[in-house]
Amino acid sequence: MTKIAFSEQAKNFPVNELKKWFEKNKRPLPWRDNPTPYSVWVSEVMLQQTRAEVVVNYFTQWMKKFPTIESLALAEEEDVIKLWEGLGYYSRARHLLEGARMVMNEFNGHIPDDAISLGQIRGLGPYTIHAILAFAFKRRAAAVDGNVLRVLSRMFLIETSIDLESTRTWISRIAQALLPHKSPEVIAEALIELGACICKKKPKCDLCPVRRSCGAWRENKQLVLPVRHARKKIVFLHRLVAIILYQGSLLVEKRGPKQMMAGLYEFPYSEIESEEALQDIEGFTKKMELYIGSTLQLYGALQEQRHAFTNHKVRLFSLIFTATSLPKLGELHLLSQIDLLAFSSGHKKIKDALLTYLNDAGKKSYRSVDEESCFFSIDKYYSFDGD
Structure with missing residues (x-):
């Protein structure tokens, strides 16, 4: 669509229909209640790469723990990361903490209300800046996320890749x-909601309140728009994980500042590349014995x-061991206190499964077993096939 054609169609965009639909159908999300610059900031950072239904509980717990930007700025990084545990992309939490401290030190504790000043704060990109301006300060600012890119590329038949900066700029202008000049934040949020709930990757066009104005709907191009660059090839990893118990404690390792999953706890593990390696429990055991001494x-x-x-x-395949002597590497933490540590998302799943397993297994005293008499059959659960 040419820019001239766009200009004409934009004038006829059914803003009122979209507004009515949004006000009737919007999800009752906690960050929509009395939004403040701080709560909008927190929610938008959490919503990056994460579904809203997952974020709800994290947001609620966060606002209880850190209800103000001052309380966040005074927090220890370990406490912040622990509260973020399970959301993944932990740099988001660190940037929130750094940004909060910057606001306290450089803006007298007040989140600024202009884009230039907001852009100086650690971790704030164009989308989050515009979201704060729109939803907290009620400014006429378009918050363009992936949902809006998808909606408007279909609506206005934009057939250039939305991964291009020029396309993103054009869509932002649209x-x-x-x-509207009156209550612009309603339409800004309605566009996001439309993309999140209706105009998905597989759109629900029959439910769309503005479909008659949609170019993709008229030309049956919903499934080919938006255009994207080729994605990076998926890398499949298979890891054998050693869960090592010693006298009521659990052996874990804290990743260093320059390692992947920096600052988070994980169990020792080894990359595996074949079915044979997966089934070589004896070889893996010896490797872990040498590693921990x-x-x-x-x-x-x-x-x-x-x-x-x-x-x-x-794919994480976890074996549980007991150590016969004090391990020489890693950190030992009491099982009763293991929930106080912040684990990477994958290893948090292992930790939670382990606690359930130990509770169900027994209330029995720890005892060693051979491979054939494991509580779980290794062959039954572990297969190298599939992705």
């Missing part, structure tokens, strides 16, 4: 032009856990 006895196995980050998909 979104800005659609905002202690003899290990097999105790059991957990069901496989799956995890994804960036363009990686990870």
Whole structure:
């Protein structure tokens, strides 16, 4: 669509229909109640790469723990990361903390209400800046996220890749032009809601309140728009994980500042590349014994856990061992206090499964077992096939 054609169609965009639909159908999300610059900031950062239904509980707990930007600025990083545990992309939490401290030190504790000043704060990109201006300060600012890019590329038949900066700029101008001068934040949020609930990757066109104005709907191009660059190839990883118990404690490792999952706890693990390596429990045991400097006895196995980050998909196969002597590497933490530590998302799943397993297994005293008499059959749960 040419810019001249766009200008004509934008004038006829059914803003009122979209507004009515939004006011009737919008989800009751907690960050929509009495939004403040701080609560909008927190919610928008959490919503990056994460579904709204997942964010709800995290947001609620966060606002209880850190109800003001001052309370966040005074927090220890470990406490912040622990509260973020399970959301993934932990740099978001660190940037929130750094940004809060910057607001306290450089803006006298007040989140600024202009784009230039907001842009100086650590971790605030164009979308979050415009979201704060729109939803907290009620400014006429278009907050253009992936949902809005999808909606408007279909609505206005934009057939250039939305991964291009020029396309994003054009769509942002379209979104800005659609905002009325009265209550612009309603339409800004309605466009996001439309993309999140109706105009999805597989759109629900029959439910769309503005479909008759949609170019993609008229030309049956919903499934080919928006245009995207080729995605990075998915990398599949398979890891054998060693859960090592010693006298009521659990062996874990805290990742260093320059390592992946920096500052988070994980269990020792080894990359595996074949079915044979997966089934070589004896070889893996010896490798872990050399690594921690202690003899290990097999105790059991957990069901496989799956995890994804960036363009990686990870399968985690966990074996439980007891150490016969004090391990020389890693940190030992009492099982009763293990929930106080912040784990990476994949290893949090393992930790939660382990606590359930130990509770169900027994209330029995720890005892070593051989591979054949594991509580769980290794062959039953672990297969290298599939992704």
